[in-house]
Amino acid sequence: MRYAETGFNLEIDLSRGNIEKVATDPRETGLYLGGLGTNAKILWDRVPPEVEPFSPDNLLIFGAGLLCGTPATGCNRTIVSTISPQTRLMAFSMMGGFWAPELKYAGFDKVILRGKSPDLVYLWINNDNVEIRDASHLKGKGSIETAEILKKELNQPKAQVAAIGMAGENRVYYASIEQGRSSASRGGIGAVMGDKGVKAIVVRGTKDINVARPEEYMGLCNEVLEYIKFREENPIPGVMAILSGLGSPQEMKVHDEKWHTENFMWGNSRTRRKGFWTEDVKKQWKKTMENARTRLISCFNCPMKCGATISMPGFPTYMMKCFTKLTYTMGAFSDLDFGLKIAQRATEYGVDGFSAPQVMAFALELLENGILTKKDFPGMPEDNEGRFYYLLDKIVRREGIGDVLANGTYWAAKEIGNGAENYAHNNIKKHEQLPLKLSMLNPIYFLMYSTGEKMNITQIEGQFPQAPFPTREQREEFVKDWIQVPDEKFKQYFLDWELRGENSIPYYPTVEMTCEIVDWQERMHYIDDALGQCAGLSSFPLKPPYHIHNYPKFISSGAGIDMDEEKLTKAAKRYRTLVRAINIRRGMRRKDEKPPENHWKKRFPELENDLLDGYYKLKGWNNDGIPTKEALHELDLDYVSEDFLKRGILTDGKDMPSKDASSKKALAGKETN
Amino acid sequence: MGDKKKKIIKTINIDVNQCNGCRACEVICSCFHAAPKYSSNNPARSRIRVVRDPLRDVYVPVYAGEYAVAECAGRDKYTIDGKEYDECSFCRASCPSRDEFKEPDSGLPLKCDMCEGEEEPLCVKWCLVDALTYKEREEEIEEDDEKEDREELEIGLESLASKYGLEKLMDSVARLSKKD
Structure with a gap:
């Protein structure tokens, strides 16, 4: 018997209209947990780097987290993975809501879409009855509208629907998949869904999800609830x-x-x-x-x-x-x-x-600066708000200039040329970022922005306070009940962190401390993404109810996989490295790992270099950001190094390219991204 | 006058305005009633259901009540504060007209038991947003059971007698008593 997970994936070949229920290998769960972890494994195995985002061979995977559908509070995320048309790397998007648990109750851990349907279709998963159905009547309909129509049509008010709108149908590079109150928005996964000809996936499930050691698991769930109550009554x-x-x-x-x-x-x-x-x-x-x-x-x-x-x-x-x-x-x-x-x-x-508002503002900036002209915007209203509605309509329909803007600021700037690149100034790895421009470089954020393959800072940061507290007393108070730290040393790092003076940014936390802090923050997000736990109760806020000390117990008693802190840390590192490997194989290197040039006014190239060096080393990556053969071996990822060797990404005995070469590459960065 | 008896009335107060629609109540209910306890969960087996339609702002937690062999002769549709609720939204019955409150495998009816043995129903414990709250109150009731019962019975008999005639009624009673 499988616990927490169902042990089955739903494989759907849209080109041939084939539907298969496939039993999964429990050993994979042990190694990669579930959700993002097993998604990454499937992408590595089945989507080689030659596959274009809009190729029928690209996969679109809807993975329910390992613990979704169990009573663990807040464990409801669907991890949607594919190759992004915008970044051309692994897309990293998730949605909360109700879809993932419903999929589990229907008896599946993942829905894996491959191929392309010639006509617009939707999928109807009703426990074991799975159908590909005609969706021609839903063409051009809104995402919420679609969900409402389908629930009515099927007479299934309790079904959960993930749908795309017009942007997805027209393959806008930042199209989302919407699910009522939630959406998987980043990286243009909605465009891949549209490219596959799938308008919506409707799910209804009425089966059981089992846990391995019921009393123990319930005890953990109740502890979490109690801690949530405590935190609600005691804001930081x-x-x-x-x-x-x-x-x-x-x-x-x-x-x-x-x-x-x-x-x-x-x-x-x-x-x-x-x-x-x-x-x-x-x-x-x-x-x-x-x-x-x-x-x-x-x-x-x-x-x-x-x-x-x-x-x-x-x-x-x-x-x-x-x-x-x-x-x-x-x-x-x-x-x-x-x-x-x-x-x-x-x-x-x-x-x-x-992305969408930034792209529109970018277009208007180009107009103001004469790089685009009025002719590019025929019929655009004069008023500011009217212009945004106009642009949104053009983009999702890919009409006129909207067809260019639909690819996001990076690609649009390239196509427009004439200096437009300077206006696509807020991207990392071709992806629009939070609109933040700050003064003094923050080493922790520098590393998170540069190396975070989740592309969105809110899905990388968390756990460690964003800024030092002004007084020592406040800091002492804060660390008193800081049970979430993986190691006591983090308390000291925070206690000694000052707003000004020697122990302040950018040189404090030191390179070593910064690497450890970032590693901790990242690890917690990756664990959440495999378990399906919302970051909002775990990796994002300070002092959350889920942490490295209780997660292993949840996994052991829930999924019946023998787990401790060390094993969990290693598992998270394993699939985190696999995500990197997928991107490395697609060409990502150190030169791509940098924040927008104007994110901070005060930059410290030498320190930044040391930070990247230090972090890569901690992660077991060489100076170009490529996981080394040794590190891969330790993580049971020999198949990755074999592939790297075959492709010449790693050369035997030459894991470490000379530091000079890579530093030059990192600093040369003249291109926009 | 009969004896005064104490009776504990258990009430779950449902504040639909506080409901956030998360369905934690369904999760914990189905967990608690799983065999062995907490070994599985499945909202379809829950004895509480949140009737939910977010776009119309409808959130009604409903508890499984009595089993009904037949569906109602007619249906009710409530409009409260301008919000229209679907037919049967507030009904607790497990009945042939809908698939609520039935075991998904066997179709057998489910009924809320207020989580007997627990301090409070677990749906209440798990509802941190206070849509569900629990109260127990003790009521002293004057119980002259026999007298009350007899009064009720006689009202019933009188109406039967007036409908069918006393003689027919007595014949039937005699026949019924022979059966036993």
Whole structure:
């Protein structure tokens, strides 16, 4: 008997219309856990680097995390993996909501799509009955609209639907997969779904999920619930409201947006507006939000209310979460009323809330600076808000200039030329980033931005406070009940971290400490992504209920896989390295590992070099960021080094290219990305 | 006058405005009632269901009540504060008209037992948003069972007698008593 997982994947060949229920190998679960880990293994095995993102041979994998569907609070994430059309690397996107547990209850751990359907179809998974059905009547429909139509048509109000909108159908490089209150948005996975001709996947399941040692597992679940209650009653003092509690940043609940609006950049990540948050704005935005918000809502089996139902006058109701609240508003230099309205349309079209507004602001910047002209925008309204609606429509339909912009700022700038590259200034590895421009280099963030293959800082950071606390007393208070640290030394690192003086950024935390801090933060995210646990109760917030000390117990008693901290750390390192290996095989190297050039004003090339060197070394990667033969062997990944040797990515006995060569490459970086 | 008897009334208060739609109640219910306890979970086996339609802001946690052999002659559709609820949204019955509150394998009806043996129903314990809260109250009831029963019985008999005539009624009673 398999515990926590079902032991079956659903393999669907869209070209041939073939559906297979395939038993999985439990040894793979032991090595790669599930979710992201086993997704990565499948991508490595079956999608060689020659496969283009829009090739029928690219896979689109919907993986439910290992513990999804068990009673572990907040464990509900679907990890969607494929090769991204935008970054051309492994796409890294996840969604909460209700879909993954429903898939488990239907008796599957993953849905693996290959091939391409000649006509638009949807998949109907009803326990063991799986069908590919015609979706021609859903062409051009919104993602939420599609879900509602399908639930009605099938007379299945309890079914869960993951769907794409027009952006996905038209292969916009930052198209999302939407699932009501959640979405998998980053990396253009919706475009791959559209390319495969799949409009939606509908799931309904009524089977059991078993756990290995019930009493023990339930005890752990209850401890987590108790800790959540404790953390709700004891927010962390000294940090801003959205970082003091658990969950995703509570953007739907909290009205105070002084920090975001005055510290994040507006427009095409250009302008900081100090003094923006006036009494008037505060009052107006609060009123807008309170009128719009019907209810604060949650994902499956989670008490955190990170989302909300939003109804704007004249617009259909939709659901929102987190920072999309502000991305459109700030991209367009507008107000919350506009932001909540256009986000409704953007959700139906199915586009990523980070990339889309930046692309639109980028286009308008090009127009202002004469790189694009009015002729490129026929019929565009004069008013600011109108222009954003216009651009959004053009992009998702790939009409005119929209066809170019639909590829994101990196590719659009390349195609437009004429200096447009300088305006695609906020990317890492061709992917639009949070609109942040800061002063002093932060070594921890430098490493996370540079080496994080999840491409989105919120899915890399967490655990360690973002900034030092001003006084020693505050720091001592903070570390008192900091049970989550994997090692006591992290407490000392934090205690000694000062705002100013010798022990402050950029040289403190030291290179070694920084590497360890980043490694810890990254590890927790990777564990979450394999288990299906939402980062909001684990890797993202400070002092979360799930951590390296209780996770092994969850896995042992839940999945029946013998696990301890050391083994779990190694497993996470194994599939984290495998993700890197997939990207290395697709050409990613040290030269690509850098934040946007203007992310910090004050840069320290030598220190940055040392940081990368130190981190690569800690990870077992050579100076070009390639995992070494020895490191791969230790992680039972000999098949990776064999492949690397065959392809000439590694040469026997020459794991370490001369440091000079790689440093030069890293610093030469003239190209935009 | 009969004896005063104490009776414990168990009530789960359901505040639909507090519900966040997460269905933790369904998860823990099906866990608790699994055999062995907590060994599996499956919301389809739960004795509480959240009737949920987020876009219409409908969130109704409903508990499995009595089994009904037949469906109602008619249906009710409530509108509360301008929100229209589907037919049967508030109904607790396991009945032929819908698939709620039936074991998915056997189709046998399910019924909430308030998690007997636990301090409070576990759905309440797991509902951190306070959509579900639990109260026990003791009621003293004057129980003159026999007198009450007899009064009720006589009302019933009188109406039967007036419908069928006393003689027919007495014949039937005599026949029924012979059977035993």
